[in-house]
Amino acid sequence: MLLLFPKRLSWLWVGLLPALFLIARPAHGDGLDPRILKMEEERIKVIQAVQPSVVAVLTGGGSGVLISEDGYALTNFHVTEAARGPVMKCGLPDGKVYDAVLVGLDKVGDVALIKLLPKKPGDKFPYAKLGDSDKLQAGDWSLAMGNPFLLANDFTPTVTYGLVSGVHRYQYPEGTLLEYTDCIQIDTSINPGNSGGPLFNMQGELIGINGRGSFEKRGRVNSGVGYAISINQIKNFLPQLKAGMDTDHASLGFRLETDDEEGGLVKLLVRQIIPSDAMRRGVDVDDQLVAFAGQRLRSVNQFKNLLGLYPKGWRLPIVYRRVNEKKQTETHETLVRLMGVQRQELSQPGQPQPGPGPRPGPRPGPGRPPIIDSPASKLYKAKDGFANYYFNELEQKRLLEAFRKHGDFRKATGDWALRTTGTLYAGVGPRGKRVVADFTIRSKGAKDRQNDLVQAIVDGLDYSLEPLSDEEKPATRRDPPDSGGLLMALFQYRQLLVHGEKGFVTSFSHGGVEPFYPPREGQSKPDYAKLRVDAEVLRTRHAGVDGKWYFSKKNDETAGQLLGFEIWIDRDEDPCEVYLFDYKDVDGGGQLPHRLEIHFGDKVYANLIVNAWKKEENR
Amino acid sequence: MNRTTRLSPMMRCLIVLVTLSPCPLVILSPSRAEESFAQICDKVNPKLVKLFGAGGFRGLQSYGTGIIVSPDGYILTINSHILNTQDLRVHLADGTHYHAKVVAMEPELDVALVKVGDNKLKVEDLPYFDVVEAAKRPPVEPGTGVLAFSNQFQIATRDEPMSVQRGVIASYSKLYGRIGIFEATYKGDVYVIDAITNNPGAAGGALTTRKGELLGLIGKELRNELTNTWINYAIPISARITVMQADGKEATVSILDIVEKKEKYKPLLPSKKNEGPGVYTGIILVADPVERTPPYIEDVVPGSPADKARLRPDDLIVYVDGVLVGDIHTFHEVLSRYHPNQTVKLEIQRDRKLQTVTLTLEKPKPKKPAAKK
Numbered sequence: 001m002l003l004l005f006p007k008r009l010s011w012l013w014v015g016l017l018p019a020l021f022l023i024a025r026p027a028h029g030d031g032l033d034p035r036i037l038k039m040e041e042e043r044i045k046v047i048q049a050v051q052p053s054v055v056a057v058l059t060g061g062g063s064g065v066l067i068s069e070d071g072y073a074l075t076n077f078h079v080t081e082a083a084r085g086p087v088m089k090c091g092l093p094d095g096k097v098y099d100a101v102l103v104g105l106d107k108v109g110d111v112a113l114i115k116l117l118p119k120k121p122g123d124k125f126p127y128a129k130l131g132d133s134d135k136l137q138a139g140d141w142s143l144a145m146g147n148p149f150l151l152a153n154d155f156t157p158t159v160t161y162g163l164v165s166g167v168h169r170y171q172y173p174e175g176t177l178l179e180y181t182d183c184i185q186i187d188t189s190i191n192p193g194n195s196g197g198p199l200f201n202m203q204g205e206l207i208g209i210n211g212r213g214s215f216e217k218r219g220r221v222n223s224g225v226g227y228a229i230s231i232n233q234i235k236n237f238l239p240q241l242k243a244g245m246d247t248d249h250a251s252l253g254f255r256l257e258t259d260d261e262e263g264g265l266v267k268l269l270v271r272q273i274i275p276s277d278a279m280r281r282g283v284d285v286d287d288q289l290v291a292f293a294g295q296r297l298r299s300v301n302q303f304k305n306l307l308g309l310y311p312k313g314w315r316l317p318i319v320y321r322r323v324n325e326k327k328q329t330e331t332h333e334t335l336v337r338l339m340g341v342q343r344q345e346l347s348q349p350g351q352p353q354p355g356p357g358p359r360p361g362p363r364p365g366p367g368r369p370p371i372i373d374s375p376a377s378k379l380y381k382a383k384d385g386f387a388n389y390y391f392n393e394l395e396q397k398r399l400l401e402a403f404r405k406h407g408d409f410r411k412a413t414g415d416w417a418l419r420t421t422g423t424l425y426a427g428v429g430p431r432g433k434r435v436v437a438d439f440t441i442r443s444k445g446a447k448d449r450q451n452d453l454v455q456a457i458v459d460g461l462d463y464s465l466e467p468l469s470d471e472e473k474p475a476t477r478r479d480p481p482d483s484g485g486l487l488m489a490l491f492q493y494r495q496l497l498v499h500g501e502k503g504f505v506t507s508f509s510h511g512g513v514e515p516f517y518p519p520r521e522g523q524s525k526p527d528y529a530k531l532r533v534d535a536e537v538l539r540t541r542h543a544g545v546d547g548k549w550y551f552s553k554k555n556d557e558t559a560g561q562l563l564g565f566e567i568w569i570d571r572d573e574d575p576c577e578v579y580l581f582d583y584k585d586v587d588g589g590g591q592l593p594h595r596l597e598i599h600f601g602d603k604v605y606a607n608l609i610v611n612a613w614k615k616e617e618n619r
Numbered sequence: 620m621n622r623t624t625r626l627s628p629m630m631r632c633l634i635v636l637v638t639l640s641p642c643p644l645v646i647l648s649p650s651r652a653e654e655s656f657a658q659i660c661d662k663v664n665p666k667l668v669k670l671f672g673a674g675g676f677r678g679l680q681s682y683g684t685g686i687i688v689s690p691d692g693y694i695l696t697i698n699s700h701i702l703n704t705q706d707l708r709v710h711l712a713d714g715t716h717y718h719a720k721v722v723a724m725e726p727e728l729d730v731a732l733v734k735v736g737d738n739k740l741k742v743e744d745l746p747y748f749d750v751v752e753a754a755k756r757p758p759v760e761p762g763t764g765v766l767a768f769s770n771q772f773q774i775a776t777r778d779e780p781m782s783v784q785r786g787v788i789a790s791y792s793k794l795y796g797r798i799g800i801f802e803a804t805y806k807g808d809v810y811v812i813d814a815i816t817n818n819p820g821a822a823g824g825a826l827t828t829r830k831g832e833l834l835g836l837i838g839k840e841l842r843n844e845l846t847n848t849w850i851n852y853a854i855p856i857s858a859r860i861t862v863m864q865a866d867g868k869e870a871t872v873s874i875l876d877i878v879e880k881k882e883k884y885k886p887l888l889p890s891k892k893n894e895g896p897g898v899y900t901g902i903i904l905v906a907d908p909v910e911r912t913p914p915y916i917e918d919v920v921p922g923s924p925a926d927k928a929r930l931r932p933d934d935l936i937v938y939v940d941g942v943l944v945g946d947i948h949t950f951h952e953v954l955s956r957y958h959p960n961q962t963v964k965l966e967i968q969r970d971r972k973l974q975t976v977t978l979t980l981e982k983p984k985p986k987k988p989a990a991k992k
Contacts, residue, residue: 138664138783139656163656165782169774185774187784187814214772214818217840218849224784224815225772263740265714266777298714299777 046204047143047159052093052126054157054198055116056147057100059088063146063157063197064114065206066127071098071116072242074234075196076211077105078178080112086388087376090116091155092125101376104241105387108249108341109308110178110211111234112196112387113241117376128198131205133167133230136184140164144188144210144226146197157197162188170301170308171212171227176341179249181308183227184208190226199228207231233309239536240311240512244391247512248312250338253278256289258300268297270320277337280574280601283320290331291319294529312340313548314514317528334602335517335528386509395510399536399551400500402560406583407590409497414616416441416494420596422608424459426482435459437608439487441494443618454487456480467491467543477545477569484576484600485545489567492540492547493578496562504542511537516550516563518579519597521607535563545569562593574601586613656783659766659831664780665746667825668694669710669770670719670733672701678941682773684781684824685709685733686836688750688878692717692735692742695750695878696823697836697854698724698804702731709735714778717742723877723884727862729805729854730836732877732884748825753833753856754875758808763788767816767853769824769837781824786814786851794852795843803841807860809852810835817841817849826853836874862887898957898980901925902936904947911946916967928976930967937973938966959983 055064055073062079066072073090080088086102096119104113116125142164145157152158166185173179184199190210199208208228215223240247253276259267268289273279283289289297293316297303310316319333383389404410418439423432437458445453451468456479463479465487466472478485495503516535517528535550546568552558561583566575577600580593592613598605654662666687674681685696694709696702702721709719717735724731736742759765765788768781775781794809810826816837824837835853843850859873870887877884901923905915914936919925936944940963944950957963959982966975 137657137660138780139658139660141656163783163785165784166774166780168779171774185782187782214774222815223818225774225782225818260716262717263715263736263742299779301776301779 046202050128050200050204051157053128054093054145056091056152056155057088057196058091059083061150061193062195065198066125067130068127069124071118071125073114073116074209075112075114076209077107077110077112079196086380087374093156095154099374099376101379103388103391104245106237106241106247107177108179109229109233109237111209111229111237128206130231131201131207133184133207133232136164136167136207138164138166141202142186142188143200144190144194144197146194146210148191148193150193160189162186168305169227170305179308180212180227180229182230182233182305184230186226186228187224188226189222191222192220236309237311242391243395243510243512244386244388245512246385246387248340248342250307250310250312251341252336253339254283256300256303266299268303275572276339281334281336282332288321289318290321310338312338314338392510396501399510403551403562406561407592409590411617412615413498413618414443417614419611420608421611422606424606425604439490441491452491454491456487463487482600483598483605484574485567485569486576486598488545488569489576489578492567495542496549504540506541509539511539513553518563546571576600660783663768663825663827663831665712666748667712667768667781669775670696670701672707673704674701680819682770682820683822684769684820686825687745687747689747690743690745692745693881694733695836696731696733697839698726698729698731699822699839710777712778722882725872725877725886726804727860727872727887728858728874730874730877732881748833750856750875750878758791758855759788759834761788761790764829765812765834766827766829767814767824767837769816769821771818771821773820784814784816786812789813805854807858809854812851812853814851816851897983898954898959899983900978900980902930907947914944914947914950924978924981928978930976935968936965937968940964
């Protein structure tokens with residue numbers, strides 16, 4: 001069942017009007033303002049429409065909400081944690097109990113994605129439509145639904161009705177986890193058991209996941225101040241959750257302090273900075289952070305709210321300001337890769353004790369009990385760094401299939417050659433220099449006759465790299481100079497084209513969706529908001545280097561096309577960024593890019609036009 | 620509830636037209652003419668400020684709320700411990716912050732007037748609540764819908780808007796409450812509301828009608844004396860009470876008076892100390908020669924509550940039921956509010972460690988002439 005209310009409601013509006021106005025005194029509300037009666041009626045309609053999507057999470061004791069017809073549902077991390085295992089039982093308002101499995105986790109944001117199993121294959125679930133929580137305002141009405149105090153034996157959710165008390169609220173984490181950023185504050189009553197349940201706007205759209213409250217002296221019951229995680233934040237993490245990831249939130253690698261000038265507006269100044277992408281991009285102590293992710297900064301809370309919206313690894317624009325030695329103010333805009341926040345947490349034994357929150361059920365003990373016998377157990381695969389690797393494999397498979405629609409090169413296991421002409425900028429200056437650059441990857445061309453060899457001639461200079469050899473010097477792995485490791489990058493690219501997931505020995509996983517910024521030619525001051533495309537991501541590690549691969553997720557014929565990739569010779573350095581353009585048919589079928597733009601750090605290394613791709617099947 | 624359901628003939632015609640027309644959505648709803656709560660919030664919020672001051676220890680919050688009552692920066696709030704500092708700070712709705720000073724206080728009304736800006740740092744054209752007009756408005760009746768705006772739990776800082784809650788006036792009646800052991804100083808009429816405003820930092824926030832018109836100041840975290848439940852109340856802006864002064868004369872105090880007189884306002888002398896009947900502990904403190912002698916125990920009367928609680932000479936009393944007692948005077952004052960048979964928790968410092976002892980208070984002993992030590 002699809003829950004699209006606005007249309008139905010506006011129809012209802014018109015239909016009901018004559019009745020409401022011409023009957024001056026409705027029978028059941030003697031003397032009541034007809035507008036009140038109408039509001040009441042509309043509210044009931046909305047509740048009836050959304051009710052079937054509300055989930056009672058029975059294992060652990062909490063609530064949830066279905067968001068797709070194939071059974072994906074959102075709840076709180078702290079609810080699934082109380083379930084003490086990846087499989088659980090859920091009740092729906094149809095009165096039936098369903099098996100469910102944990103799919104993805106956002107421990108910092110206190111969100112979990114679970115999947116309910118249909119009773120018969122192909123059965124469709126009712127689900128809630130996702131709203132836009134940024135449109136909410138303090139003073140809007142809202143509906144919270146769920147299973148407070150685990151009241152509903154027949155799984156019919158309790159509904160409470162109240163005001164949105166504040167939007168874009170910040171609530172401090174417990175340790176590193178359960179940080180509520182950009183959350184929705186409500187006076188709508190939520191209590192233990194409501195955790196993980198939906199908050200709806202009065203159009204019946206899902207705008208948040210109810211998770212905690214401010215409690216002090218009354219114990220864990222409604223104090224008039226509850227918080228829901230905004231659905232817009234969850235949307236950023238949802239692709240990662242669907243990929244079975246145990247996601248992480250972000251930090252920028254510096255500490256900010258507010259400048260305390262009386263009567264003035266807040267200035268956020270960088271006070272401490274650790275080695276990070278921000279530092280490599282030039283941010284320094286005493287710089288003023290002016291904007292982040294396209295938003296001007298007004299307070300520390302607001303900055304923390306913004307930061308909390310994004311997963312680790314995303315690349316987002318920042319604007320910072322600096323007064324230079326000549327007392328002039330310089331403004332810089334750049335993209336920064338977000339660091340994680342959970343690293344220390346993971347290295348510590350045990351979990352921190354989360355504090356107040358409408359948290360039902362027992363706290364999880366150390367270690368997980370063995371998986372109980374459930375049909376949902378078949379949909380679970382444990383792997384470090386993942387909530388459920390089974391779902392990651394599903395996403396990998398789906399993405400690789402879409403990728404191979406643009407060209408299946410699995411048989412081309414022989415030598416590959418790439419002949420290009422183009423402009424080299426490294427060491428030459430902004431105007432560049434016309435050069436010829438040829439690259440060859442020789443299958444089993446290494447000295448040991450087992451591994452591959454990459455050779456190149458760039459602007460008349462010879463380069464050679466054995467990617468899998470331990471004996472290569474660090475500088476060779478970064479060749480050609482100032483490219484950040486283009487030889488290694490092209491080797492990795494061929495691995496993906498020819499071997500797919502088998503080409504990456506150490507790891508290969510789906511990484512959800514991230515913003516990607518393909519450069520436009522000749523643009524000196526890029527508008528990052530305009531450049532940004534959201535791309536599906538694969539993360540790889542092979543030959544001692546990390547790779548990140550960005551695929552088009554547009555709903556058109558380019559879906560699954562590789563837009564570019566980044567190869568990190570060293571995790572603590574900038575990657576070699578390769579942007580792929582001008583896909584054209586190649587001999588033997590399929591399409592390959594015919595323009596490559598290579599960036600390293602803040603600079604363009606080269607812009608290369610492909611004259612020919614040559615590839616051989618194995619000898 | 621007497622909102623009209625009658626419709627003018629013109630309106631009826633319109634409605635018929637509207638219901639017949641295929642795309643009628645512009646004038647459909649009569650409620651469109653009224654402002655939504657979201658619009659009311661936008662209007663009310665700039666008239667509120669966040670206060671930051673003393674506190675931050677032992678469960679005492681260091682933040683509160685206030686309402687702007689003049690364009691040049693006078694702020695009305697509830698008289699509370701957070702004002703007891705040289706470093707009182709105010710965050711305005713636009714995110715600017717200022718140091719503030721207390722210009723008037725009236726314990727009988729439990730309100731205080733605070734000022735931001737001075738000759739050096741001028742504050743002007745602030746949006747404000749018209750207190751004169753608000754004080755004229757007759758009290759609203761029980762059952763009336765209201766909105767409550769405050770910075771409870773210090774959720775907002777800088778330019779972040781206040782929390783808004785909705786509720787209904789439950790009653791308009793006299794206040795009998797207590798905070799911990801202290802009785803409420805204000806004894807006049809209050810609005811009791813069903814919204815949960817009894818939260819840290821809410822005091823001094825605005826209670827308004829559903830149109831954003833000022834009704835009162837959200838009160839402190841009081842408990843009802845009889846039921847021991849937390850009471851959600853607001854002091855009406857029209858609050859005006861008559862107090863018998865020490866010299867036997869009656870005097871009237873009102874919020875309006877304070878707001879109008881500003882710096883010139885002189886608080887009333889309290890009629891009588893807020894004292895209980897007195898209690899007996901059996902604690903003999905050291906002599907009190909200087910103004911702020913710490914409450915060290917000199918001796919303990921054998922068989923007294925103090926003796927039973929194993930208090931000893933040289934113990935230093937630090938807290939009485941969580942209230943810091945820095946000197947002998949404060950200790951006596953705090954203790955004077957207790958009743959016999961009540962238990963009281965003392966935290967004492969003995970051998971450089973804090974210890975907690977519980978004492979059951981007794982009736983004061985009849986004074987014997989020249990009791991020897």
